[in-house]
Amino acid sequence: MKYDYLIVGAGLYGAICAYELSKIGKKVLVIEKRGHIGGNIYTENIIGINVHKYGAHIFHTSNEEIWNYINKFADFNNFINSPMARYKNEIYNMPFNMNTFTKLWKDVFTPDDAIKKIEEEKRNYYVSNPKNLEEQAINLVGITIYQKLIKGYTAKQWGKPCNELPSFIIKRLPVRFTFDNNYFNDKFQGIPIGGYTQIIEKMLAGIDIQLNTDFFSNRKKYESLAEKIIYTGPIDKFFEYKYGCLEYRSLSFETEIIDSSNFQGNAVINYTDYNIPFTRIIEHKHFEFDTTSSKTVITREYPTTWKEGSEPFYPINDDKNNQLYLKYENEAKNLKNVYVGGRLGQYKYFDMDKIIFEALQFIEKIKICNK
Ligand code: FAD
Ligand code: UDP
Numbered sequence: 001m002k003y004d005y006l007i008v009g010a011g012l013y014g015a016i017c018a019y020e021l022s023k024i025g026k027k028v029l030v031i032e033k034r035g036h037i038g039g040n041i042y043t044e045n046i047i048g049i050n051v052h053k054y055g056a057h058i059f060h061t062s063n064e065e066i067w068n069y070i071n072k073f074a075d076f077n078n079f080i081n082s083p084m085a086r087y088k089n090e091i092y093n094m095p096f097n098m099n100t101f102t103k104l105w106k107d108v109f110t111p112d113d114a115i116k117k118i119e120e121e122k123r124n125y126y127v128s129n130p131k132n133l134e135e136q137a138i139n140l141v142g143i144t145i146y147q148k149l150i151k152g153y154t155a156k157q158w159g160k161p162c163n164e165l166p167s168f169i170i171k172r173l174p175v176r177f178t179f180d181n182n183y184f185n186d187k188f189q190g191i192p193i194g195g196y197t198q199i200i201e202k203m204l205a206g207i208d209i210q211l212n213t214d215f216f217s218n219r220k221k222y223e224s225l226a227e228k229i230i231y232t233g234p235i236d237k238f239f240e241y242k243y244g245c246l247e248y249r250s251l252s253f254e255t256e257i258i259d260s261s262n263f264q265g266n267a268v269i270n271y272t273d274y275n276i277p278f279t280r281i282i283e284h285k286h287f288e289f290d291t292t293s294s295k296t297v298i299t300r301e302y303p304t305t306w307k308e309g310s311e312p313f314y315p316i317n318d319d320k321n322n323q324l325y326l327k328y329e330n331e332a333k334n335l336k337n338v339y340v341g342g343r344l345g346q347y348k349y350f351d352m353d354k355i356i357f358e359a360l361q362f363i364e365k366i367k368i369c370n371k
Contacts, residue, residue, distance in 0.1 A: 003029045003208075006225050008215045009232030010200065011039020012352055013342030016359035017230050019203040024367065028207050029225060033214040036197075037204060039232075040313070040343075041352065043195030047257060049297045050195035051284045054313070055251065056081075056268050057196060058287075060186040061353035067188040069356060073199040076190030079287055082181035083268035083280075087148045094270065095183055096141055096149070097176040104144060111177035118142045136167030141175055152274030157303050158249060158316070166318050186353075191287045232342035234312055235328045243327045246347060248312035254278075254300040263296045278302045315347045322347075 005021055007014045010032035018028045036042055040054040058081045061067050070076075083094045093099035101114040108114050121142025130136040133154060137146045146162075150170065154162050158169070174185055182189075192199060215222050215233065223229065231238055236246045267286035271278055278300040285296050306312055315321065325347040332340040341362055343350045350358065 001225065001227055003027045003226035005029070005228050005230060006031065006222055007230045007232070008222075009039060009342065010034075010037040010204065010209060010211075011232055011342060012041055012200070012355050013345070013359045014039070014230065014232045015200045015203040016356060017341070017363060018207050020360070020363040021366070022207055024370075030204060030207060030209045031213040031215060031222060032209065032211050033233075035212050037209065037211070038197050038200040041196040041200070043197050045195065046255075046297050047295055048293055049285045049290060050288060051255060051297050051299070052196075052282060052287070053255075054253070055299075055301055056280070056282045056287075057352070058184070058189065058191060059352055060184040060189040062185075062187045063353060063357065064188070066353050066356050069360070070192075070199070070352075073202045074192035074194065074196075077193050077288060078189075079191040079267075079289070080181075080189055081183040081268065082266070083183060083270055084266050085149050085153075085270040085272050087152075087272045090148070091269075092149065093181045094149075095174045095176065095181075096145060097174075097181060098179040099181060100145070100149075104148075114177055118145075121145075130167055132163045133165040133167050133170055134162035137162065137170050140170070149272045151272075153270060153272040153279055155274055156277070156279050159303065159305060168317070193288060228337045228339070230339045230341060232340075232345050234344045235325065235332065235340050235347055238340060238345075239328055239331055242331075243324055245308075246324055246328075247316040247321050248306040249314040249316060250304045250306040250310045251313045252302045252304050254302070256298055256300075258296050258298055260296055261291075261294050263298050312344060315343070315349060317347070317349060 004026040005028045007018050007028060007030045010030050014030060018030050022028050041057050042053050043050045044053050058079065059070060059076065085092045085094050092103055098111065098114060101108050101117065105117050108117050118141060121144055122139060125138045125143055127135040127139065130139050137150045151162055154165065158165055234246065264281060264283050266283065268280055268282055270280045280301050282299045283296055285293060304310065339362065341358060343355065346358065
């Protein structure tokens with residue numbers, strides 16, 4: 001066999017595996033069904049602006065080792081994600097913080113005022129054991145914020161009303177009683193100056209790559225090329241959906257060059273009204289504090305129903321799907337010489353830092369087995 005490892009997918013997980021394995025002398029082939037490397041972190045330079053082709057990607061982590069690892073492949077700026085949320089003709093700071101509260105309620109000035117106001121707002125709706133996202137959200141921030149900033153956005157994002165969604169989804173969002181618009185609580189945060197694609201290019205330098213190559217277009221042939229396979233696509237597809245299909249949420253992106261130097265004044269603006277079909281508009285130049293180009297590039301992000309053939313962007317980690325995933329995970333554990341990993345392989349809502357952590361842990365295991 002020509003290769004030690006075949007890696008299916010040139011996203012962040014596949015690229016780290018390829019880089020680390022080739023560093024220890026393994027011969028690696030990467031195949032990628034898209035026409036470019038990078039998976040969902042791919043950025044493309046359009047009129048001098050690095051465009052996040054698959055939605056806003058902000059690197060954030062509290063793990064210093066992971067921060068140091070990614071910084072070997074790019075210089076990061078000090079971007080802090082501070083999205084705004086637009087609801088009809090009102091605009092608010094996210095995540096929910098004192099800036100949001102003081103703008104929403106004219107009689108709120110201090111953290112105590114805000115806590116009191118939210119307590120009042122919760123009084124008529126409080127549920128002691130929240131069973132769904134609606135109940136959880138109202139318990140957390142009260143009815144007004146739920147109705148203006150959560151209800152419509154979440155229903156669009158997941159294609160279901162909030163009372164049919166699991167509450168864990170909202171736990172990603174911080175609620176703060178300080179005037180702090182930082183979307184994340186992590187110690188390290190930033191955007192790679194020059195985009196994310198350079199990171200993957202550096203990881204894959206000198207490694208054989210075949211683009212526009214779907215593993216399933218000739219599975220037998222690709223399986224015969226290497227002794228071991230690292231598969232980073234959807235796990236249910238690998239097993240030909242033998243236990244049934246996992247559910248995903250898909251997205252479509254509409255990118256436009258605008259003849260204005262500053263379209264919205266911020267990298268990310270969420271549109272929380274249900275009647276606006278997109279969830280957010282990204283203005284890419286603001287990720288790199290670009291104040292010189294005379295034009296700008298924006299992307300509208302539309303959540304869509306996932307069906308076979310469309311991109312599975314988000315796993316839907318409710319109980320039903322998690323149970324089904326466990327069956328596939330068990331099956332994968334019993335395979336010899338095949339390893340399934342990454343956001344789709346592990347069917348988890350992993351951010352980039354978690355992907356790096358998972359990939360490096362996997363490589364450590366391989367190194368120990370090789371000894
Ligand atoms: P992917 O990037 O999905 O890579 C898998 C690759 O495998 C893809 O290129 C795919 O084409 C390829 N592939 C699949 N099947 C086959 C096949 N049969 N044959 C060949 N190739 C195949 N994380 C953050 O940390 N911060 C953020 O701000 C952030 N924002 C996000 C916004 C959106 C809209 C989304 C969807 C994700 C976001 N993430 C963010 C998460 C981040 O994108 C992931 O952590 C990371 O991209 C996962 O890398 P991966 O390699 O596991 O998967
Ligand atoms: N959310 C919301 N309003 C917003 C932004 C987010 O209600 O303006 C909710 C929504 O349910 C979303 C979840 O918070 O799915 C997590 O948001 P995040 O921005 O972390 O999602 P991602 O960037 O991963 O799509």
